[in-house]
Amino acid sequence: xxxxxxxxxxxxxxxxxxxxxxxxxxxxxxxxxxxxxxxxxxxxxxxxxxxxxxxxxxxxxxxxxxxxxxxxxxxxxxxxxxxxxxxxxxxxxxxxxxxxxxxxxxxxxxxxxxxxxxxxxxxxxxxxxxxxxxxxxxxxxxxxxxxxxxxxxxxxxxxxxxxxxxxxxxxxxxxxxxxxxxxxxxxxxxxxxxxxxxxxxxxxxxxxxxxxxxxxxxxxxxxxxxxxxxxxxxxxxxxxxxxxxxxxxxxxxxxxx
Numbered sequence: 001x002x003x004x005x006x007x008x009x010x011x012x013x014x015x016x017x018x019x020x021x022x023x024x025x026x027x028x029x030x031x032x033x034x035x036x037x038x039x040x041x042x043x044x045x046x047x048x049x050x051x052x053x054x055x056x057x058x059x060x061x062x063x064x065x066x067x068x069x070x071x072x073x074x075x076x077x078x079x080x081x082x083x084x085x086x087x088x089x090x091x092x093x094x095x096x097x098x099x100x101x102x103x104x105x106x107x108x109x110x111x112x113x114x115x116x117x118x119x120x121x122x123x124x125x126x127x128x129x130x131x132x133x134x135x136x137x138x139x140x141x142x143x144x145x146x147x148x149x150x151x152x153x154x155x156x157x158x159x160x161x162x163x164x165x166x167x168x169x170x171x172x173x174x175x176x177x178x179x180x181x182x183x184x185x186x187x188x189x190x191x192x193x194x195x196x197x198x199x200x201x202x203x204x205x206x207x208x209x210x211x212x213x214x215x216x217x218x219x220x221x222x223x224x225x226x227x228x229x230x231x232x233x234x235x236x237x238x239x240x241x242x243x244x245x246x247x248x249x250x251x252x253x254x255x256x257x
Contacts, residue, residue: 007040007065011037027102028057053107053113056109057107057110063090063093064092079255080094091214094211098206108201113184113194116194116197117193121159121163121164121183122185123155123177125153126175129145132154133145135169139162139165143163146240148242157190163179187237187241201230205229207226208225209225216246217242217243217245218232
């Protein structure tokens with residue numbers, strides 16, 4: 001989802017996009033030791049996109065700036081959904097988080113991931129959650145359903161050795177399974193290590209009522225925005241991403257592209 005200089009053309013051609021990125025850079029600056037603009041422009045010596053504490057804030061800024069750009073062209077959302085860390089940007093776009101609070105969440109949380117999490121792995125699998133469940137049972141707490149995207153798209157998270165075993169087993173069945181390029185395991189028990197520090201770091205968040213409905217991929221329901229406290233952002237990182245369920249809520253409430 002990212003590549004070097006991915007915002008280069010928009011930074012040069014769109015004043016609105018550039019202004020949004022600059023606002024994100026200012027909001028992120030108190031919590032980072034690198035420059036958002038240097039990273040996006042691929043300048044020599046810029047922080048590496050391979051760092052989780054860099055790529056997550058960078059992608060957050062891209063999401064926020066692109067949403068602002070779409071608004072300039074008259075594309076105003078009737079509802080928002082965010083996938084995993086994308087919920088942070090979605091909450092800001094919905095009006096439930098200030099830019100400063102949203103930047104604090106993504107920067108401090110990704111830093112804790114980088115500092116505290118040990119080795120983990122994830123894999124994408126072309127099975128439904130129901131089909132995958134029995135295949136995970138032999139692994140116990142070593143693996144967990146990380147993401148439920150739909151009837152043929154899930155992700156698994158957990159111990160690297162167990163992920164390797166599962167991928168090999170699924171491939172032997174003729175099921176598509178591929179490791180995801182990450183060095184940590186989100187949406188599984190590994191995340192519990194960061195909970196105390198994360199709750200402390202985000203204790204001063206001030207979520208507010210959203211101006212646009214936000215469908216949660218944590219709870220699978222519409223939120224009013226005031227629920228988006230520190231505990232929510234821990235659960236967003238720890239629990240299964242219920243994207244399929246959130247999509248059904250969108251469709252059932254009449255939202256279409």
